Amino acid sequence: MDNTTTYREAVREAIRKAMTENESVFLMGEDVGHYGGCYAVSMGLLDEFGAQRIIDTPLSESSFTGAGIGAALNGMRPIVEIMTVNFSLLALDQIMNNAATLLHMSGGQLNVPLVIRMATGGGKQLAAQHSHSLEGWFAHIPGLKVLTPATVQDAYDMVGLALADPDPVLIFENALLYNSKGSIDTQGTPVPIGKALIHKAGKDISIFTYGISLFKALEAAEALAKDGIDVEVIDLRSLRPLDDETVMNSVKKTHKVIIVDEGWKSGSISAEIMARINEQAFYELDAPMARVCTVEVPLPYAKHLEDAALPQPQKIVDTARTMMGK
Amino acid sequence: MELDLMKAKEFYHKMLLIRRFEERCVELYSNQKIRGFLHLYIGEEAIAVALMDALTKEDAVLATYREHGYALARGVSCESIMAEMFGKVEGCSRGRGGSMHLFDASARFYGGSAIVAGALPLAVGMALADKMQKRNRVTVCVFGDGAVAEGEFHESLNLAALWKLPVLFVCENNLYAMGTALKYTESETEIYKKAASYKISSKQIDGMSVIEVAKAAKRAVEDIKDGNGPVFLECLTYRFRAHSMFDAELYREKAEVIEWKKKDPLLVFENRLKEIGLWSEVDATAIEDAIKTAIDKAVEFAENGTLEALEDLEKFVYSEVSHG
Ligand SMILES: Cc1ncc(C[n+]2csc(CCOP(=O)(O)OP(=O)(O)O)c2C)c(N)n1
Numbered sequence: 001m002d003n004t005t006t007y008r009e010a011v012r013e014a015i016r017k018a019m020t021e022n023e024s025v026f027l028m029g030e031d032v033g034h035y036g037g038c039y040a041v042s043m044g045l046l047d048e049f050g051a052q053r054i055i056d057t058p059l060s061e062s063s064f065t066g067a068g069i070g071a072a073l074n075g076m077r078p079i080v081e082i083m084t085v086n087f088s089l090l091a092l093d094q095i096m097n098n099a100a101t102l103l104h105m106s107g108g109q110l111n112v113p114l115v116i117r118m119a120t121g122g123g124k125q126l127a128a129q130h131s132h133s134l135e136g137w138f139a140h141i142p143g144l145k146v147l148t149p150a151t152v153q154d155a156y157d158m159v160g161l162a163l164a165d166p167d168p169v170l171i172f173e174n175a176l177l178y179n180s181k182g183s184i185d186t187q188g189t190p191v192p193i194g195k196a197l198i199h200k201a202g203k204d205i206s207i208f209t210y211g212i213s214l215f216k217a218l219e220a221a222e223a224l225a226k227d228g229i230d231v232e233v234i235d236l237r238s239l240r241p242l243d244d245e246t247v248m249n250s251v252k253k254t255h256k257v258i259i260v261d262e263g264w265k266s267g268s269i270s271a272e273i274m275a276r277i278n279e280q281a282f283y284e285l286d287a288p289m290a291r292v293c294t295v296e297v298p299l300p301y302a303k304h305l306e307d308a309a310l311p312q313p314q315k316i317v318d319t320a321r322t323m324m325g326k
Numbered sequence: 327m328e329l330d331l332m333k334a335k336e337f338y339h340k341m342l343l344i345r346r347f348e349e350r351c352v353e354l355y356s357n358q359k360i361r362g363f364l365h366l367y368i369g370e371e372a373i374a375v376a377l378m379d380a381l382t383k384e385d386a387v388l389a390t391y392r393e394h395g396y397a398l399a400r401g402v403s404c405e406s407i408m409a410e411m412f413g414k415v416e417g418c419s420r421g422r423g424g425s426m427h428l429f430d431a432s433a434r435f436y437g438g439s440a441i442v443a444g445a446l447p448l449a450v451g452m453a454l455a456d457k458m459q460k461r462n463r464v465t466v467c468v469f470g471d472g473a474v475a476e477g478e479f480h481e482s483l484n485l486a487a488l489w490k491l492p493v494l495f496v497c498e499n500n501l502y503a504m505g506t507a508l509k510y511t512e513s514e515t516e517i518y519k520k521a522a523s524y525k526i527s528s529k530q531i532d533g534m535s536v537i538e539v540a541k542a543a544k545r546a547v548e549d550i551k552d553g554n555g556p557v558f559l560e561c562l563t564y565r566f567r568a569h570s571m572f573d574a575e576l577y578r579e580k581a582e583v584i585e586w587k588k589k590d591p592l593l594v595f596e597n598r599l600k601e602i603g604l605w606s607e608v609d610a611t612a613i614e615d616a617i618k619t620a621i622d623k624a625v626e627f628a629e630n631g632t633l634e635a636l637e638d639l640e641k642f643v644y645s646e647v648s649h650g
């Protein structure tokens with residue numbers, strides 16, 4: 001296998017494939033056309049598919065997201081790209097009050113087959129209006145599905161999975177992953193939405209994580225292996241629905257839990273995972289569960305402060321050692 | 327507006343300072359001293375310099391992420407801006423904000439906002455407070471052509487007009503929002519007409535001419551302070567550089583950039599001063615030298631600045647109040 005496909009190319013390939021196979025799929029968002037995409041994901045697609053299907057929108061997040069919902073209601077399969085999660089806040093009303101609720105409010109008559117993709121995450125010194133990881137927030141909302149591809153394969157697969165879903169699916173692409181490389185299998189059967197993946201099996205501690213933190217956890221796992229601590233690293237892949245079964249099976253095996261998440265702790269997805277373990281596998285635990293999350297500050301610009309605020313492999317290592325009493 | 331030698335020198339000095347300051351920023355970015363996003367104002371300097379000239383110290387300013395020029399023209403020190411971009415405590419936002427979030431409360435400079443159109447409602451509220459307190463002040467809010475598409479733009483214009491608030495809205499129409507040309511995003515590309523539809527006194531002006539912007543800004547501020555409600559200025563301008571530091575500029579023709587560079591605000595102003603016989607007295611060399619010294623000093627100041635202690639990471643999430 002060659003490992004030369006970037007995460008960016010994987011997303012682009014998946015969009016291209018979907019648009020080729022299905023006339024009703026189209027992409028719209030800010031700078032997706034002439035600019036080639038804020039993160040160059042859609043580079044070249046305007047030439048290939050034309051301005052009718054690769055649509056540059058004005059800076060009108062609420063309206064073009066709402067328009068995506070409308071088009072989805074009326075037979076299309078839109079992919080709405082919101083530049084970053086920070087700007088999705090301007091579209092929150094449409095996502096929450098329309099996309100997530102229409103099926104229920106209409107008594108099951110109106111489903112919204114909409115895909116919304118956006119970049120997320122910190123670590124680029126972009127300060128407090130451009131760096132946050134709010135995917136956990138969206139996972140609070142019944143009616144939405146929340147996907148967080150970490151690997152190049154998932155970057156590819158999740159576009160197709162989301163488009164095949166009858167309901168609104170949000171895909172969060174960590175901006176630091178766009179250049180990461182891997183290989184993609186375009187013929188295989190994708191791991192479905194709602195299924196977590198064991199990236200590294202281990203017996204001492206379960207680390208539950210997703211997105212870019214997966215790689216930090218894997219790096220920590222390597223360091224811990226040298227100390228004789230054998231951690232299991234699980235990529236949640238989907239924050240809603242959460243794969244309780246895989247989580248609990250891992251807890252039953254290791255009896256110790258660390259959750260790594262770039263979100264803050266308070267009222268978060270990491271808190272939700274802990275609560276579920278508490279509800280479903282409390283007696284399996286040998287130690288209090290621990291979390292490595294972002295310090296509760298808006299992310300600062302200065303590098304040393306930002307680094308200190310975000311989860312880092314070393315913090316995971318330290319947390320694991322403390323948990324093992326080493 | 328009277329253009330005497332002193333004013334001519336001041337305008338030229340400030341525009342050149344912004345230009346040279348940002349050119350140095352580019353070098354420092356390549357040397358990785360400055361990080362994150364860096365949006366250059368080069369080509370648009372006339373607007374910030376002229377607008378800030380029309381204000382008093384009591385007036386307030388809200389700008390975008392492309393705000394170095396405003397901070398400098400407003401009198402925020404070169405040193406504290408540079409230190410901010412180096413992420414140092416001595417920076418105007420203590421290194422927490424960086425290039426996109428310059429703040430200086432003492433200069434009534436309210437940032438540095440990186441959510442497009444996000445500052446317009448704040449400007450409305452600041453003006454509302456002035457009106458309620460019967461203070462005769464103006465709040466200036468600057469934004470790009472891209473902001474015009476956001477709902478907050480329309481909601482804010484309506485509120486300001488409805489409540490007759492002392493706001494000066496300034497749209498820097500540089501024809502592009504990142505890589506998307508205005509013609510692809512607006513059904514009406516004459517932006518000032520949108521403001522007019524809210525019954526706001528509005529005007530389109532040449533943003534490359536510091537004299538023209540200064541005249542319009544002075545009139546606008548006078549009108550607002552006379553209690554006539556908000557004013558809207560659409561300044562036609564052009565950014566000479568990429569949107570930010572990474573941008574292949576595939577969306578515009580080289581020829582277009584070259585055409586606009588002929589309207590370089592520094593060049594336009596120099597030619598005007600030559601016409602009226604003031605240029606020879608401006609002493610551009612002395613100004614250039616003074617600017618170089620100031621920027622060198624700022625870089626040294628930033629280099630020698632200190633990094634915030636890690637223990638203080640969680641500061642400024644809430645105000646420090648004593649409950650005693
Ligand atoms: C609400 C929101 N959407 C998208 C962005 C990303 N973005 C940053 S600057 C920019 C272009 C803005 O263009 P314009 O308002 O014309 O200002 P200019 O950069 O030309 O000065 C975009 C799309 C953002 N910062 N905020």
Ligand SMILES: [Mg+2]
Nearest residue numbers: 470471502503
């Ligand atoms: Mg613009």
